[in-house]
Amino acid sequence: MSSSKVILVSSLLVVAATLSACAGKTQYRSACDQELDAAWSELSIAKAEGFSGTVSYTKALGLITSARTMQTVENFDNCYNQAKDARFYIRESRKGQ
Secondary structure (H helix, E strand, O other), X not given: XXXXXXXXXXXXXXXXXXXXXXXXXXXXXXXXXXXXXXHHHHOOHHHOOHHHHHHHHHHHHHHHHHHHHXXXXXXHHHHHHHHHXXXXXXXXXXXXX
16 A cells, blocks of 8 residues: 555544544433433522521532533533432432431
8 A cells, every 4th residue: 555545544544533432422412401401490499498408409509510510521421410410419408308
């Protein structure tokens, strides 16, 4: 093979690898967005019960903030997991736990 063919094939392989890596980052994109929207709409300080409830509320708010950051840097799997955890703490805040 001539050197120009080797360079062309190598370039194509690099482009293909780069595109496949970018495509892999979108796997949790919609799930992250849906969980964050649900968590944000469920969040209400007025529904938190007692001191334990406000502690859980604070944890949920911190997780939502962290999930938004993960969404911004396109770390969608961690965004989804943190939003899911935030929804758990929101439910616990309503129970006073």
